[in-house]
Amino acid sequence: MFAQRLIAGLERSVRRFPAESRALGAGRSVMALAQASVLVFTPASHLFVPVGGAETEVGCAPPVQAVSLYCLAGSADRQSVGLVVLAMLLVVASGILPRFTTVLHFWASLSLGQSVSLPDGGDAVAQVVTFFLVLACANDRRTWHWQRPGGAGGGDRAGSPWQGLAWAGWWGVxxxxxxxxxxxxxxxxxxxxxxxxxxTYYVARMENFGAAGLFADLFRWATGITLIALLSTWGTILAETLIALFLLRRGSRQAVAAVISAALHVLIVLQIGILSFGFIMVGAVLCAASRGIDAYAPRLRDRLPRRFPGAPAARVPG
Structure with a gap:
């Protein structure tokens, strides 16, 4: 009896899953642009460097590394290969044909994560998330992921054999x-x-990985105040815990997770940089929270006229 209810509940969840999502599309674009920024601002000579005294070689061990674009290109100039990967990421960021460009995104992420000599945590996250996105967008038949979901044929998508794959992919993310x-x-x-x-006091003062940029002095001064150091240190742990817990909840809590993630990573970017890592994580959270964001955004929009008298009034049907 319990097994039957469980199966029936899963079937309802799969059938109701919105396989087309603007929020998930926005997350994909943010991730792709963050990865593209690495190739735009970093020459190939800085991405492929000797590690541990070894020669600057690209690992091409099968089966995973061998499919990297840098391996398939053989002896081609790595800067030129990087431009091809950059073009792939920009196509993904545009939002065109999400059902198919998720494969391009995964390939680009795999090429960077498996081939670059000094990858960061964002590259590893992007590889895993873009793999699940290939599944999550399997039933997204829009021309652009910025289009309104539920276009022509939308009613047929719930019964598509790709629907269960899309549901499983989103849960994977x-x-x-x-x-x-x-x-x-x-x-x-x-x-x-x-x-x-x-x-955070010590991080702000690290020689090679500390506070940098316009706000370096501000962050060093602020973290020198005991209360601020305590709040920023324990606040980081609390924020990460809340993001994890809210992503596993329903509805608006997922949207709250996205807001917390954006605030956390923007602060980290302002303090110590690591721009690409920060926005890859923000994009990943947008993808993971997409169902909650899609459901909550219309309700938030409908509340605007009541909270802000100057906002345009909601249109009343009929």
Whole structure:
């Protein structure tokens, strides 16, 4: 009896799953543009460097590394190959044919993550998330992912054999991204500077990885204040935990997870840089929270006339 109810519930969830999503499309675009920024601002000579005294070679071990574009290109100039990867990412960011360009996105992410000598955490996240996005967009038949969902033939999509694959892919993104944030939060707890609340003080003053840019002096001054150092250190752990938990909840809580993620990573970008990593994570959270954002956005829009008298009045049907 329990098994029958479980199966019936899963069938309803799959059937009601919105396979077309503007929020998920926005997340894809943010991730692709963040990855593209690496290729735009970093020459190939800085992406492929000797590590541990070894020659500057691209690993091409089968089966995964061998399909990297840098391996398939053989002896071609890496800067030229990078331009091809950049073009792929810009096509993805445009939103055209999401059902098919998710494959391009995964290929580009795999090429960067498996071939670049010094990948960061964002490259690893992008590889996994874009793999699940190939599945999550399997039933998205729009020309652009900015189009309104539910166009012609929308009623037939719920019964499509691709619907279950799309549902499973979105859940894969959701669980994976939630795990990343929860694992990050829990991993900080046994580390003394994080546990005692002084981590951001030391991070801001690291020689090669500390506060930089226009706000460097401001962040060093602020983290020198004990209360701010405590709040920013423990606040980071709390924010990561909330993102993980809210992503696994329904409705507007997923949208809250996206807001917290954006705020957290913008602050990190302003403090220590790592622009591409920050916005890859923001894009990944947008994808994971897409169902909640899509459901909550119309309700938020409808409330605007009541909260802001100057906003245009909602159109009344009929």
């Amino acid at each position: 959701r669980i994976q991204v939630a795990y990343i944030y929860l694992n990050s939060a829990l991993a900080k707890l046994p580390v003394d500077p994080w546990a005692e609340g002084s981590a």
